Amino acid sequence: MGRSSKRTAGTSELKQKNKIRVVKVIMLVLGIVFAVGAIFISVYAYQNMTYDKKPLQKTYNAGYEEKQVVLEDGTILNYAEGPGNGPPLLLIHGQTMKWEDYSRVLPDLAKHYHVFAIDCHGHGKSSHDASKYSAVEIGQDFAWFIENVIGEASVVSGLSSGGILAAWLAAYSPENVLGLVLEDPPFFSVEPEEMANTFVWLDGFEVVHGFKNQSVEEDYVVYYFENSYIWGLFGNLNSHLAKSARNYREKNPGKPLKLWYVPYKWIHGTLYLDEFDLEFSESFYTGAWFEGFSQEETLAKIEVPTVYIKAETAYGKDGVLYAANSDEDAERVNRLIKGSEMITIKSGHDIHFEKPKEFVRIMVDFLKKIE
Numbered sequence: 001m002g003r004s005s006k007r008t009a010g011t012s013e014l015k016q017k018n019k020i021r022v023v024k025v026i027m028l029v030l031g032i033v034f035a036v037g038a039i040f041i042s043v044y045a046y047q048n049m050t051y052d053k054k055p056l057q058k059t060y061n062a063g064y065e066e067k068q069v070v071l072e073d074g075t076i077l078n079y080a081e082g083p084g085n086g087p088p089l090l091l092i093h094g095q096t097m098k099w100e101d102y103s104r105v106l107p108d109l110a111k112h113y114h115v116f117a118i119d120c121h122g123h124g125k126s127s128h129d130a131s132k133y134s135a136v137e138i139g140q141d142f143a144w145f146i147e148n149v150i151g152e153a154s155v156v157s158g159l160s161s162g163g164i165l166a167a168w169l170a171a172y173s174p175e176n177v178l179g180l181v182l183e184d185p186p187f188f189s190v191e192p193e194e195m196a197n198t199f200v201w202l203d204g205f206e207v208v209h210g211f212k213n214q215s216v217e218e219d220y221v222v223y224y225f226e227n228s229y230i231w232g233l234f235g236n237l238n239s240h241l242a243k244s245a246r247n248y249r250e251k252n253p254g255k256p257l258k259l260w261y262v263p264y265k266w267i268h269g270t271l272y273l274d275e276f277d278l279e280f281s282e283s284f285y286t287g288a289w290f291e292g293f294s295q296e297e298t299l300a301k302i303e304v305p306t307v308y309i310k311a312e313t314a315y316g317k318d319g320v321l322y323a324a325n326s327d328e329d330a331e332r333v334n335r336l337i338k339g340s341e342m343i344t345i346k347s348g349h350d351i352h353f354e355k356p357k358e359f360v361r362i363m364v365d366f367l368k369k370i371e
Contacts, residue, residue, distance in 0.1 A: 045260035052264075052271065055103040062107040064115075066099075068125065069149050075132065077145055078125035082106060082115040087178060087370065088150045089113035089363070092142070094160030094350065095204075095281065098124030098272045101159075104356040105363075112364050116150055118142070120162065122280035124272065133283040135293045139168035146176040155370065157181035157363070160324060160349065161284075164190070168293070171301035179305040179370040181363065183351055186324040187295050187333045192287045199322045202229035208281040220278060221257050221270055222246045233316075268353065299336035305369040306340040308333060309362060311347045324349055 063083040068076055080099050089109065093101050099117035102109075109115050119126040121138055132138060142165060146154055155178050158166030163185025170180040188194060195201035207227050208220075217223040222245045225231060231238035244259050256271045258264070283289040310330050314322040325333065334342040345351055345358055352359040 048260050048262065048264045049258050052100070052103070055106075056100055059100075059103045059106045062110045064106060064110070069145070071141060071144060074127075075121070075129065075141060076125070076127045077118060077121075077141065077149075079116055079118040079145075079149075080106070082110040082113070082117075084114040085111055086113045086367070088146075088152060088154035089115045090142070090146060090150065090154045090156045090166075091115065091117040092120065092156070092158035092162030092165050093117070093123070094158075094162050095284075096123070096269060096273060096276050097159070097350075098275060100124075101272070101350070102352060105352050105360050108356075108360045109363060112367060113155070116145075116154070118145065120165070120280075122277035124275050128277040128279075130277070130279040130283070133277075133280050134289050134291050135164055135168050136291070139165055139172065142169055143173040143176055146173070153178045155179045155181065155366065157183060158185065159183040159352065160186060161190070161289075164295075164298075167298050167302060170304050170306070171298045174304060177304050179366060180302060180307070181366060182306065182308045182333075183359075184309060184311045184324045184349055185333070187299065188329040189321065189325055190284065191290055191295075192285065197320055199230070199316070199320055200324075202320060205281055205285040208278050209285045212278060212282060219246070219249055221249060221273055224270065224273075229320075265348070265354065268350070296336060299333060302337045302340075305366075306337050307362060307366055307369070308337065308340050308342045309351055309359075310342060310344045311349055311351055312344060 059080070064080045066078070066080050068078050070076055078099070091099070091102050093099060098119045102117050106115060106117065121132040121141070122128050122130075132141070146152075146169075153176050156166045156169050157180075158164070160183070163182040164187065166180055167182060167185065167187075170177045186200065189198055190200070195205070207224055207229070210227060211217070211220050211223045214223075217226070222242055225238055225242035225245050228238050231241055241259070241262070245257055248257055248259065249255075254274070256274060257267065258271075259267065280289075308330075310325065311323055313325070313327050313330070316322055330342065334340050343362060345355055347355045347358075
């Protein structure tokens with residue numbers, strides 16, 4: 001009995017020690033998992049809060065300088081100019097953006113081009129003058145810019161509405177354009193009668209118009225999240241984001257919205273809104289932006305070498321066109337431009353931002369077309 005008791009006590013003690021070891025191992029594993037998780041969250045949050053800083057610093061390190069020029073009528077055009085390492089290239093950003101949106105591609109483009117990235121009227125540090133908010137007015141000023149600032153015919157590339165402006169230059173100022181790169185321009189889905197069931201109408205122009213016709217909310221960024229079409233598809237997420245946006249803006253007056261827990265690509269479109277004139281958006285809502293402008297006629301007049309980059313077409317479950325163009329309209333664009341080459345990329349609308357390496361490769365390959 002004595003030996004049996006000792007054996008039993010020894011076995012019990014061993015089991016207790018094993019349990020303690022197991023608990024220690026579990027605690028160690030949990031500690032490691034917690035530490036790795038904390039590091040991951042910290043890196044993730046840091047990336048979301050600073051994603052735009054490093055590319056812009058690389059841009060300046062590559063030799064870019066921000067400059068301004070004043071037109072004869074007093075209009076200011078703000079732009080960044082890179083070093084002269086090739087033919088001139090004029091980059092025209094999309095709506096709500098500014099020249100800094102190209103910062104992910106500017107350093108590499110500077111190895112092959114003499115780059116001029118410009119702020120459109122109503123954007124960034126260029127003049128905010130509603131009388132200039134039409135394709136024809138802006139196109140004429142950009143033609144002046146090529147003639148008087150760049151000083152020679154240039155390759156012109158534009159994103160979205162910037163692509164429409166680039167097309168206008170190629171059609172109506174061909175002596176100033178060496179070649180044309182259209183980055184997902186929304187031809188045939190951007191005038192009021194064409195946009196009823198498109199993402200840009202529901203999540204953009206209609207929201208801006210609503211903001212301009214109310215007096216309760218003063219901050220458009222907050223209003224956007226409260227009334228966003230896309231965020232409204234996720235239950236109460238839009239109201240939670242609006243609350244976060246309001247708190248951030250109150251604590252960081254004058255600073256663009258960044259939320260550490262939201263992937264930066266999802267809210268990149270709000271980054272430059274404080275330097276965007278909402279009247280520019282309203283000109284699309286009313287159709288004034290297209291006064292004196294024919295989409296079909298413009299495309300048919302283009303004769304310079306052209307590459308048309310299209311983001312992959314996507315529709316929401318409710319049938320809303322999320323892309324800039326349907327496949328049918330994209331084929332129509334490509335067909336109207338003589339000798340155009342269409343390249344489809346799996347990307348969101350802001351291709352040079354989301355797929356910088358692919359965009360640079362296309363721009364470098366384009367040099368062969370203008371030799």
